[in-house]
Amino acid sequence: MEIVIIGAGMGGLTTGIALKKFGHKVTIYEQTEKILPIGAAISLWSNGVKCLNYLGLSEKIAKLGGQMNDLAYVDGLTGETMTQFSLQPLIQEVGQRPYPVSRADLQNMLMDEFGREDIHLGKRMLALEQQEQRVKIQFADGSEVETELLIGADGTHSLTRAYVLGEQVQRRYAGYVNWNGLVDISEDLAPAEQWTTYVGEGKRASLMPVADQRFYFFLDVPLPAGLENDRSQYQSQLKQYFKNWCPQVQTLIERLDPQKTNRVEIHDIEPFLQFYKGRVVLVGDAAHSTTPDIGQGGCQAMEDAIYLARALQINTLGVEDALSRYQEKRNERTKEMVLRARKRCDVTHMKDEATTQTWYSELRQEQGPHIMQGIIHNIVGNVLD
Known part of the structure; x- marks a missing residue:
């Protein structure tokens, strides 16, 4: 079957690879002139890694992944370890190690695997129309294509979603701003093979190991939406937001490169259950x-x-x-993940101070099983289990 995918992000590329393996003729159209990863890295938990394993990419993803053996929460103000434990029981239970990976590395690997010759850049979709067994797509450069199936992997601002639902739904601001990037692994920031998260005041400073002796870092701060985004101010702003925090966090802020640091206002979209209309279907953030x-x-x-x-x-x-059948299999699981992430977001970022302070207290009593069971609950129930 001839298939067109709109969007060359993680979802679009993985979908394209999977469809090609079943013999379909797949072409990806991407609106940007140059593909740049959105965000510095991504935490691929075991269910995501298993999907790539299923596509024959086990060795390639293992080379890109960081060695994350342990997990720890640390009091961001005092530097005191609240809880620290091995992830090995989790790995044994789900049957696959998780891999934090650089987004650029992952995206390049997926593009090579899919075939760059079938990715067309600078193709912004303006409109689509279904005509019996075909879908007609119009691009901003005046060109048109027809296909038997259109897959919208065009992200959180998806035009394909607006077509499927008959309206453009509004994004919901989650209440915090995230700065993220990469720094060299150093023991004065955190142990090299540990996911370390410094918490306090509804804020987070987190470090995860990725390949090539680098940490993926992110810093979260509850803030109003729409504040000025000025790279030259990143370090001074973060120093103010994390004033009086422990030396590790101060060192991280000193070492980050503002020119290679991303700043993102975090949003989600209210879950919906309609993923297709005719021969148009949605995947990923769309x-x-x-x-x-x-x-x-x-x-x-x-x-x-x-x-x-x-x-x-x-x-x-x-x-x-x-x-x-795809819709029926996926919409309830993904709805649950959106709402679970939203609930975790509110606890972590002190939407209610008493709830967050209770969580901090619980972390000091945690030995590992409760946190790992929460992560396992997210992992299990995927199509490959």
Whole structure:
């Protein structure tokens, strides 16, 4: 079948790879002139890694992934360890190690695997129209293409979603700003093989190991939306936001490169259950835009990719029947992930001070199993279990 994918992000590329493996002719159209990763890195939990393993990418993703053996929460003000434990029981239970990875490294690997010759850049979709068994797509440069199936992997601002739902839904501001980037691994920031999160005052400073001796870092601060975004002010602002925090966090702020640091106002979208209309279907953030608070955004896009490709392969009552089965399989799980991330976001970022202070107290009593069971609950239930 001829298939067009709009968007060359994680979801679009993984979907394209999966569909090609089943023999489909797939072309990706991306609106940007040059593909740049959105964000410095991504935490690929075991369900996302399993999707890539299923596509034959086990060795490649393992090379890109950081060695994350332990997890710790640290009091950001005092530097006192609140809880610290091995992730090995989690890995044993779910059957796969998680991998924090650089987004640029992951995106380049996926583009090479899909085939760069089938990715067309500078193609911004303006409109789409269904005509019997075909979908007609119009681009801003005046060109048009037709296809048997259109997959919208065009992200949180998805035009494809507006077509499927009949309206452009509004994003919801989650209440905090995230700065993220990469720094060299150094023991004066955190242990090299540990995911370390400094918490306090509804804020976070977190470090995760990725390949090539680097930490992926992010810093979260509850702030109003719409504040000025000036790179030259990043370090001075962060020093103020994290004033009186422990030396490790101060050192991180000193070492980050403002020119290579991303600043993002975090949003999500109210979950909805309609993922397709005719021969147009949604994957990834176009279908279920979520906050990054449980690390499942990219993983859920990869689950979409595998199940959509399999639904088209194993169901023979027609394309729309397969899309209906994909929708029924995916919409409740992804809705749950969006709402679970939203709940975690509110606790972490002190939407209610008493609730967050209770969480801090619980962290000091935590031995590992409760946190790991929460992560496992996110991982299990995917299409490959």
